[in-house]
Amino acid sequence: MALESRQLSLNTATVRERWNLAQAIEGCQRHGIGGISPWRDKVAELGLQESARRIRAAGLTVTGLCRGGLFPAPDAAGRQAAIDDNLRAVEEAAELGAACLVLVVGGxxxxxxxxxxARAMVQDGIAAILPAARAAGVPIAIEPLHPMYAADRACVNTIDQALDLCDALGAGVGVAVDVYHTWWDPNLERAIARAGAERILAFHICDWLVPTTDxxxxxxxxxxxxxxxxxxxxxVERAGFKGLHEVEIFSAGNWWKRDPDEVLAICTERHRTVC
Amino acid sequence: MALESRQLSLNTATVRERWNLAQAIEGCQRHGIGGISPWRDKVAELGLQESARRIRAAGLTVTGLCRGGLFPAPDAAGRQAAIDDNLRAVEEAAELGAACLVLVVGGxxxxxxxxxxARAMVQDGIAAILPAARAAGVPIAIEPLHPMYAADRACVNTIDQALDLCDALGAGVGVAVDVYHTWWDPNLERAIARAGAERILAFHICDWLVPTTDxxxxxxxxxxxxxxxxxxxxxVERAGFKGLHEVEIFSAGNWWKRDPDEVLAICTERHRTVC
Structure with missing residues (x-):
């Protein structure tokens, strides 16, 4: 059965080089896209209240706010600064009515x-923001990133590892499943089943190119x-996930250079035909 | 305790742009390096018997032959061609007295x-060469490659996944543990302990650069x-591994451009001081 564009969500990273958040919201409306996942810099640029107001007015589901995380730091002051910033991100996610705050946990x-x-610092950092996130009703989505980012972006690299963190941290924490980061995992099916409906907070799509040049x-x-x-x-559907499919494409050499309206037209067509 | 250069083995990929196998053998002797792991193209260039003769005369341990594998193919003829090539690689490894035939299994x-x-094709391919490998006394070392190579080089991407294959295939198969491919794995310590002395057939060293540009x-x-x-x-030592430490550096922009004697001098110094 072909997917409907209302089941698609636009991660604004996909069009970030050429559109601000207001343009991205209008683009989603033009293309019948049902959701949006904004990045914090774009929200700050438009203003938090104005962003929330426009997204609501457009009838878009906020599938996530990108991004919190980046907890590891060489000293306690750096780690506290990261926690403080994540607490602000929780507030922003609440204001936007985001389905989750997505964490790129840091390397x-x-x-x-x-x-x-570093992994212990990540666990401690999430533990420090979790009471505020629970109070605000903002689920925390740990996004395991591909192991090639373990050094510099995220030292949580498999869904199972993220779920072990969830088990240790308790309610209010789940995972964002991104096909790019997880497709290679020989344990993927078991890990997604283990996560279950309650802990799959987001589902991200793009594709792994051969060759990959960056x-x-x-x-x-x-x-x-x-x-x-x-x-x-x-x-993820067998596990009970019923959320939107969030397209997130980092592509300096190709998609970021194109007319975002063309990009969204292709996204919705591909979503319908190959996803 | 500082490591001795006799505990170091040179994977010839490290100097492949500027040295043939005869030069690499002489280079190991000059630098007091105890082992060598040649690539099949370099062996073919020098001749199999002549390669074996020179390596023996130099007193070098052959820590592996690189490489077999690349089993998946779109059709049966392609898969059989890969098996046939791997059977030749087993013979070459036996002639060289290699500690193992290293497999880059294919994507x-x-x-x-x-x-x-693809993973099933890998298992079938190894099963097809295993009787000959056992008869020749050549252990087969599955090298899990970093997940970023899952599409185009190796669809076996963790030590645990490789060990599951070993369990399915029986005696004569183990793993090559390469720090570059496995350092990120949250399950690394348990997986290495699970492998044990009998199944850790090689230990490869190099380093993960930040940033990594290719x-x-x-x-x-x-x-x-x-x-x-x-x-x-x-x-690996707690698991009982007593073999050499094989340095293997693919570096088009840096180490491959340098004088190989300088590279080996730095390899032995770093092996002594940071490994």
């Missing part, structure tokens, strides 16, 4: 080779790469 | 998005990146 602190210590900014449009997106969507 | 066949099918050819000299090599060496 190794500068000068460190101790990934176990570790960060060479992600593909669904259908242009090797990820079997329908298979992974089937896994 | 998705052209046009496929079915990673489960997915394949931007590996670092030990000490220049973020991998805690002594910690991982401790894991």
């Amino acid at each position: 190794l602190p500068a000068g460190s080779k101790d990934i176990a210590a 570790l960060l900014l060479d992600r593909g449009m669904p259908g242009d790469g090797v990820i079997d997106i329908p298979r992974i969507r089937g896994m | 998705l066949p052209a046009g496929s998005k079915d990673i489960a099918a 997915l394949l050819l931007d590996r670092g000299m030990p000490g220049d990146g973020v991998i805690d090599i002594p910690r991982i060496r401790g894991m």
